[in-house]
Amino acid sequence: MRxxxxxxxxxxxxxxxxxxxxxxxxxxxxxxQRISLNYRLHDxxxxxxxxxxxxxxxxxxxxxxxxxxxWPDHDYGEGYFxxxxxxxxxxxxxxxxxxxxxxxxxxxxxxxxxxxxxCNSGFLDIALAPIARKITGFDINPFIxxxxxxxxxxxxxxxxxxxxxxxxxxxxxxPADIVLSFANHSTFDGNTEQTVRTYIEKCHQILRPxxxxxxxxxxxxxxxxxxxxxxxxIITEMFSLQERRILQSKNFFDNGRTFIVARKTT
Ligand SMILES: C[S@@+](CC[C@H](N)C(=O)[O-])C[C@H]1O[C@@H](n2cnc3c(N)ncnc32)[C@H](O)[C@@H]1O
Numbered sequence: 001m002r003x004x005x006x007x008x009x010x011x012x013x014x015x016x017x018x019x020x021x022x023x024x025x026x027x028x029x030x031x032x033q034r035i036s037l038n039y040r041l042h043d044x045x046x047x048x049x050x051x052x053x054x055x056x057x058x059x060x061x062x063x064x065x066x067x068x069x070x071w072p073d074h075d076y077g078e079g080y081f082x083x084x085x086x087x088x089x090x091x092x093x094x095x096x097x098x099x100x101x102x103x104x105x106x107x108x109x110x111x112x113x114x115x116x117x118x119c120n121s122g123f124l125d126i127a128l129a130p131i132a133r134k135i136t137g138f139d140i141n142p143f144i145x146x147x148x149x150x151x152x153x154x155x156x157x158x159x160x161x162x163x164x165x166x167x168x169x170x171x172x173x174x175p176a177d178i179v180l181s182f183a184n185h186s187t188f189d190g191n192t193e194q195t196v197r198t199y200i201e202k203c204h205q206i207l208r209p210x211x212x213x214x215x216x217x218x219x220x221x222x223x224x225x226x227x228x229x230x231x232x233x234i235i236t237e238m239f240s241l242q243e244r245r246i247l248q249s250k251n252f253f254d255n256g257r258t259f260i261v262a263r264k265t266t
């Protein structure tokens with residue numbers, strides 16, 4: 001998101017797609033930025049016929065810009081959106097619908113109370129809302145949480161609560177049936193203060209007896225095999241392993257991650 005894009009979200013502009021294409025071809029510095037500009041272009045073209053959605057995109061892009069100026073840490077979307085949200089025509093680096101399918105989240109979360117650690121904008125939670133009983137998502141970054149809240153309000157979703165807090169201080173209001181730990185057991189922004197062991201212990205603590213931990217690793221480019229194996233070892237000390245597999249996806253950012261389903265036993 002750049003300051004100069006904001007007026008394009010005040011009044012629909014025929015110049016905007018040209019700017020997005022130009023920036024995608026000549027200004028983007030990373031592949032993440034190039035891909036995100038491509039999403040921005042396609043999302044924008046869908047807004048012309050939907051004034052309400054246009055207003056939502058105006059609001060959330062203004063928050064994104066604010067985050068770029070005021071949030072000092074890694075933003076996970078390179079100034080764009082980390083998670084996609086097809087419900088409101090938003091592309092993101094991580095394909096929410098694809099992840100839901102690859103991890104069979106609809107089956108695991110049906111009628112459950114789900115806690116999503118480091119939920120980013122909570123777009124996975126929004127996708128799970130029609131299936132789950134109740135969802136609590138939280139993230140340390142207040143800006144991306146505000147984006148999620150705008151989308152919740154727009155869609156009229158009432159069984160998802162998003163809050164800006166850290167896992168270190170999070171207290172669950174009731175024992176969770178399912179805990180989602182997706183790309184979160186360690187983070188690149190330096191904002192995770194606890195060790196992986198303390199992190200997994202806390203996942204265990206907030207789950208009900210027999211509850212499930214659904215764990216997704218980081219992308220293999222960013223997480224060594226040794227470090228992932230150490231994390232898996234810690235999980236198996238406290239949980240019984242139900243499933244472990246490598247997720248396949250055409251989306252680079254989702255492909256090759258390890259997915260684990262582990263049941264709380266003690
Ligand atoms: C790699 S992203 C994963 C986001 C989301 N779980 C997903 O898989 O789509 C890591 C997220 O963790 C958040 N985060 C970092 N440290 C945190 C902490 N101590 N407590 C809560 N969230 C944190 C970041 O702001 C970021 O949104």
